[in-house]
Amino acid sequence: MTAELIFVGTELLLGNILNTNAKYLSEQFASLGIDCYYQTVVGDNAGRLKETFLNAWNRSDIVILSGGLGPTEDDLTKETVSEALDIPLVFDSEAMNRIRELFAKRSEEAPASNEKQAYVPKGCKVLYNENGTAPGVIIEKNDKIAILLPGPERELVPMFEESVKGYLKDISDSVIVSRCVKMCGISESIVGEKIKDLTQNGGNPTVATYAGCGEVHIRITAKAATEKDAGKLIKPIVRELKNRFGAYIYTTDNDVTLEKAVVDLLLANHLTVSTVESCTGGLVAGRLINVPGVSEVLKLCYVTYSNKAKRKLLGIKKGVLEKHTAVSREVCEEMLKGAMLINKADVVVSVTGLAGPDGGTEEKPVGLVYLGCSVKGKITVEKHYFSGNRAKIRESAVAYSLILLRRCILEYFSEVELNFIP
């Protein structure tokens, strides 16, 4: 069974918005075990939309269209598809009632233009919209299916989850299950080398690597009749990866992020943590606070961006700052020591670096970042050169400070130095 996605909207063609619906729907179809060979973006133009739809309808079993269901003259998807399939539009009073209710909630009357949204292709399944005025529709004709969904993500996603996923599950004869083994502190090329035998296998399950900021994820994807069968195919590969990568793996749970793994490690070892940040300016603390429940472990954190703040709060001597500059191993270590003095956290993380765009020298270029971590007084400082613009350098510094934090805790408790590969 094959499906095909069509996104309708001039704003996509002009690059005004990022097509996040494409990623979402593609992932959904992949996990439903339905092959998707084409995605097309087309503007709010009846002729081009009809051509694109008919092309898709002829070559695929299911055509999903998103966008163009609004109340304006520009919104043509329902009208164009109905015409192409030769199905008349009929008034759906339930849809109209719901549109009126939505406006009533805002103490407004539904404008006449919204009446257009209550017309649906005759005999279709209407998907009432809990988050907007445009109903979606499922049309079945000649053993093929067209599904029309609203364009805004906040309307499309809940409608797909509630009304479309179950419908497609019933007609699909297989499921695809993916499991992520997530690693940090190791490069993608080394991971790639070490699992060549698994990635080049090409069978079922498939194994592929994805590199993120400081992280490598290995995704194992299995196709089977049931979720349970797919799980059986995946399990031995996860076991094998655990053997090969050991402590580089921070989770085998799709939903666990690096910051969640770090917070879990702190909780498990009854450790409190504090941060003292310069160029990342609060983003390390901000990322730790992504994790609900972090208040159990997170103590007071500081942003000491200026030299004055470093001196005043952390007691770093003017002479040290002048001799080594703020971006130096010495100051990174002094930041740790200063924070430890005023804040009895078990673990402290410090960051100081040059995020640019200005201020770089030949000796200390933009991208130079020192990361420090102290676990119960045992201090580690790392020197990094990160590439990219200001935002990218700061993002890397945040990611690698979490990786350093994790490694230092593991080393402290295992008393073994982990041979982490940069």
Add this chain to the structure above:
Amino acid sequence: MTAELIFVGTELLLGNILNTNAKYLSEQFASLGIDCYYQTVVGDNAGRLKETFLNAWNRSDIVILSGGLGPTEDDLTKETVSEALDIPLVFDSEAMNRIRELFAKRSEEAPASNEKQAYVPKGCKVLYNENGTAPGVIIEKNDKIAILLPGPERELVPMFEESVKGYLKDISDSVIVSRCVKMCGISESIVGEKIKDLTQNGGNPTVATYAGCGEVHIRITAKAATEKDAGKLIKPIVRELKNRFGAYIYTTDNDVTLEKAVVDLLLANHLTVSTVESCTGGLVAGRLINVPGVSEVLKLCYVTYSNKAKRKLLGIKKGVLEKHTAVSREVCEEMLKGAMLINKADVVVSVTGLAGPDGGTEEKPVGLVYLGCSVKGKITVEKHYFSGNRAKIRESAVAYSLILLRRCILEYFSEVELNFIP
């Protein structure tokens, strides 16, 4: 002149990655004044790629393909396009030298598989890749153009900027210029009402609104023969919008962000700033530090996530926290006062809220956030209810704290209370 974009890659069809190249290239073509009516995503499959390419080649003047230029057997774009256009591939020794150099830099020898990347369609313009091994190519045939670019964004963007943009500018007979008027503290629907006469005009320039987190942007887009002519069309509209929206507008410069506007306001008024954050945990400071040069104004900032940190650092009484809870007008104000005592910043921003997912009550639901701002001792506290998940609530709290900060400074110096609309 029309162009059409084709993105080649199974990872896009599976939803593994977001198609950021689509947004980037669409924006580029829009600004070059070249109409783009279709975008297609197709997998690494020769048959489907050929069909998609020929369809595009027949109906458009320019076809851009991105992806599928790698060294593996799966990478088929160059081979498929060459075959479709009946142009043989020839060995380009300059391309091969550059590939070898790239590997030499990493102290590795170029694998035999990379030799494939040095073959290019005969007679084409080769775009050497400074950031990877795959060269791009421009093919001209029968008054049509095919441009093949590598898939990774870090290779595609610089190649487009350096080698493709100028080439296309030379053949395009018009330019499109966009100018953004950016506002905060006003809702999209009110803005929409107030500029109906401009947005429904439909002429040249066009006027459209876009809503971001706490912000509304009005984009004015003009098509003209030269950039100067386009500027002349845009200018009177910008003037009119300034008349209508006054202080809601924080910039009319496309490149200025809200945080940049806030930092500029602090600099212009010789004000130092500090933050004390609970649920946003450093992200307000982090966003201010997006702005290069913020060190002139940013003093020591604090993350006081736990009640203990609030008591210890800010001297907030246990009784106050127990009586009002941490998420209250009183504690938000105490956070300001505490921070002012220990930190002589002219302006202080405080944030305390319930970001969830747990901890909400009927009286204090998840999403309740108090934002505080003090300008030279003049204190303002706002109560907000933000919707969405933990990340969305925190993002909103960060945005609205910057908006509050801006408003409080403007009010302090104008001595007029601005009637900001939530």
